[in-house]
Amino acid sequence: MMSHPSRWRLIRYRNSVYRRIDRQGFKSLKRKYRYDEKKKYLRLEHEIWKHLHHAAMLNLDGAQPKRILDVGCGGGMFSVVCEILGHRVTGIDAPSDMYADMARVFKVERVVHTIRAFKSIPELNGPFDLITAFATKFDHRTGEDHSRRKNGRGLWSAAEWRFFLVDLARQMKSEGMFFFKLNKHSGGIEKGRILSKDAEHYFQAIGAKRRLNTICITKKQIEKMENI
Numbered sequence: 001m002m003s004h005p006s007r008w009r010l011i012r013y014r015n016s017v018y019r020r021i022d023r024q025g026f027k028s029l030k031r032k033y034r035y036d037e038k039k040k041y042l043r044l045e046h047e048i049w050k051h052l053h054h055a056a057m058l059n060l061d062g063a064q065p066k067r068i069l070d071v072g073c074g075g076g077m078f079s080v081v082c083e084i085l086g087h088r089v090t091g092i093d094a095p096s097d098m099y100a101d102m103a104r105v106f107k108v109e110r111v112v113h114t115i116r117a118f119k120s121i122p123e124l125n126g127p128f129d130l131i132t133a134f135a136t137k138f139d140h141r142t143g144e145d146h147s148r149r150k151n152g153r154g155l156w157s158a159a160e161w162r163f164f165l166v167d168l169a170r171q172m173k174s175e176g177m178f179f180f181k182l183n184k185h186s187g188g189i190e191k192g193r194i195l196s197k198d199a200e201h202y203f204q205a206i207g208a209k210r211r212l213n214t215i216c217i218t219k220k221q222i223e224k225m226e227n228i
């Protein structure tokens with residue numbers, strides 16, 4: 001287990017992030033999206049620290065260079081931070097003008113794709129060592145999803161998670177790992193939960209590590225469970 005980087009080291013990385021970003025371009029973005037509901041993601045200092053802590057939690061500081069896929073990458077700040085630490089990142093996210101503009105200013109790769117239950121992810125330029133997702137809601141069903149539940153809402157069931165993990169595991173290295181920090185559901189009977197009951201049992205059966213709203217699973221655990 002690696003130790004958490006010192007505060008000074010983190011400050012150095014934070015300064016490197018600032019140097020990498022086109023500050024004029026970023027200022028124009030702040031003006032352009034000043035009334036956007038997602039404008040909180042333009043608080044640069046806050047976002048840099050948030051993702052520096054995520055990277056530290058995942059022991060990415062001082063690690064061998066990794067190929068990382070960040071699902072629901074938003075504007076790509078986690079990608080910037082990881083790249084400063086020597087890794088190569090592909091982000092994938094639903095269409096959004098603001099996030100696309102941010103990714104351009106941050107100079108990160110952002111593939112536009114909306115994740116849907118029981119639909120494969122397009123072939124990306126992996127294979128990946130690590131697949132992350134921070135604060136996303138791709139597993140919160142919308143009315144558009146083809147769902148086996150009558151109202152089509154709520155959190156993904158085990159079947160949907162299973163499809164997603166097995167599908168993405170194809171694009172991972174054999175020692176690959178998933179790390180998800182999930183958002184709580186905001187309504188209905190699953191309000192306050194991050195996983196539906198049967199998804200919770202599925203993750204337990206796989207042997208996933210669960211801590212608060214985070215889940216960590218290896219490709220090997222999925223292969224063992226699925227006999228692949």
Ligand SMILES: C[S@@+](CC[C@H](N)C(=O)[O-])C[C@H]1O[C@@H](n2cnc3c(N)ncnc32)[C@H](O)[C@@H]1O
Nearest residue numbers: 072073074093094113114115134135136137138
């Ligand atoms: C709360 S933001 C978090 C952004 C970034 N991960 C972070 O931590 O700063 C949630 C992100 O998930 C993306 N997202 C939500 N549903 C998605 C889906 N079905 N497919 C792809 N991306 C999705 C949104 O577009 C948005 O960028």
